[in-house]
Amino acid sequence: MEPNIQTNIHPLPQTANQQMSATRTLVLNSSVCKADDIKLRGLSAMLPHGGLPEAVSPYMVELIRRTGGIHGPLGKQFIAQPEKEGRYSKIGMDPLNEDHHEIAPGVVYKYRGKLDKNGNVAHFGRVLWTVTRLCATYCRFCTRGREIGLPPHVKSRSKATIANKFFLSDEELETVFKFLENHKEINEVILSGGDPLTAPQPYLTKIITRLAELQQKGALDIVRVGTRLPVHNPLAIQDWHYELLSKLRNPYLMIHVNHPFELTEETLHVLNNFRKISLASILSQTVLLKDVNDSVETLNMLFVKLAREGIRPYYVFQNDPVYWAKHFTVPFKRAIKLWGRLRAKLSGVVATARFVIDVPYGYGKVPVPEGAAWDVDYSHFYDFKKKMHLVK
Numbered sequence: 176m177e178p179n180i181q182t183n184i185h186p187l188p189q190t191a192n193q194q195m196s197a198t199r200t201l202v203l204n205s206s207v208c209k210a211d212d213i214k215l216r217g218l219s220a221m222l223p224h225g226g227l228p229e230a231v232s233p234y235m236v237e238l239i240r241r242t243g244g245i246h247g248p249l250g251k252q253f254i255a256q257p258e259k260e261g262r263y264s265k266i267g268m269d270p271l272n273e274d275h276h277e278i279a280p281g282v283v284y285k286y287r288g289k290l291d292k293n294g295n296v297a298h299f300g301r302v303l304w305t306v307t308r309l310c311a312t313y314c315r316f317c318t319r320g321r322e323i324g325l326p327p328h329v330k331s332r333s334k335a336t337i338a339n340k341f342f343l344s345d346e347e348l349e350t351v352f353k354f355l356e357n358h359k360e361i362n363e364v365i366l367s368g369g370d371p372l373t374a375p376q377p378y379l380t381k382i383i384t385r386l387a388e389l390q391q392k393g394a395l396d397i398v399r400v401g402t403r404l405p406v407h408n409p410l411a412i413q414d415w416h417y418e419l420l421s422k423l424r425n426p427y428l429m430i431h432v433n434h435p436f437e438l439t440e441e442t443l444h445v446l447n448n449f450r451k452i453s454l455a456s457i458l459s460q461t462v463l464l465k466d467v468n469d470s471v472e473t474l475n476m477l478f479v480k481l482a483r484e485g486i487r488p489y490y491v492f493q494n495d496p497v498y499w500a501k502h503f504t505v506p507f508k509r510a511i512k513l514w515g516r517l518r519a520k521l522s523g524v525v526a527t528a529r530f531v532i533d534v535p536y537g538y539g540k541v542p543v544p545e546g547a548a549w550d551v552d553y554s555h556f557y558d559f560k561k562k563m564h565l566v567k
């Protein structure tokens with residue numbers, strides 16, 4: 176029987192600080208956390224090249240236990256399956272070509288803006304700024320598994336700054352602030368990682384305060400904060416998080432929710448606080464994952480619940496082709512069919528979500544056309560180099 180998604184998860188006895196530091200300790204010290212039937216293996220269940228230790232917050236362990244255990248839709252997302260994750264060769268470490276596009280510490284600049292010959296902005300661009308490689312729980316399909324959660328003793332093959340340190344130095348932060356100020360064709364920063372909200376208060380305060388100052392000076396329009404902490408461990412979110420984000424002008428909180436079971440009362444409570452106290456607009460992205468959420472019913476339930484809570488579904492992604500997550504991939508043709516059937520059921524407010532593929536080699540997110548309406552031929556497509564690919 177499916178667990179009731181309205182179930183209240185009783186708050187765990189730890190304080191938010193203890194919860195957060197338990198997660199950090201697990202990642203940094205390779206300790207193994209036991210929770211009755213779910214025994215986390217920590218660093219001994221990392222990916223073959225190093226990243227994504229099996230570290231899960233106590234809150235999420237409890238939620239996994241209540242939603243079908245390690246074989247349930249949450250267990251599959253967070254409990255390692257080393258036999259599947261190591262099955263393929265180690266190619267596909269950085270399919271989105273992010274390392275190649277890092278042009279200031281942690282700053283990935285793929286969606287470029289442009290100045291005209293007079294130095295005026297011809298069109299704006301946006302950057303992704305990866306400020307830590309820590310998360311409160313590690314998702315087994317993480318597209319940045321090449322560096323996320325990597326413990327200090329494992330040498331990364333990635334040249335990304337956060338692959339080689341947990342946080343940026345003061346000097347590196349200054350370099351980025353200057354970079355943003357000097358590039359007036361950039362008007363948007365997407366804070367990412369890892370999970371920026373897991374960073375220590377003084378570090379995140381410095382980042383958000385300076386971004387808010389750039390907004391005030393007119394050097395930056397939009398700040399999006401990408402986070403899964405409200406899902407991974409809402410108990411770790413404290414008052415200072417809300418207050419800090421309220422310094423930004425119209426902050427956007429980009430959460431990542433894959434299954435309706437993730438929307439617990441605790442999660443909805445903190446999201447509501449971000450709306451009320453930080454005045455944040457909350458957008459949700461969802462990764463399509465085989466045997467987790469690849470059904471019309473599950474996605475429909477998720478989107479309806481998001482909409483009911485005033486959260487806007489934004490993207491549904493085809494999962495990125497990283498070698499450790501191939502077992503999560505829904506074949507493209509099936510994904511398109513599923514999306515077509517789902518789209519027809521969705522309310523207009525929810526159908527703003529787009530089904531997108533982050534095309535390998537750095538081309539960006541491409542929405543998949545809605546074939547049911549336009550009779551699109553999905554047998555093949557051409558990439559940005561005009562090379563044809565057959566769709567399987």
Ligand code: SF4
Pocket residue numbers: 309310312313314316317318319323368369370402403
């Ligand atoms: S929260 Fe995001 S960055 Fe962290 S492991 Fe999950 S997908 Fe990766």
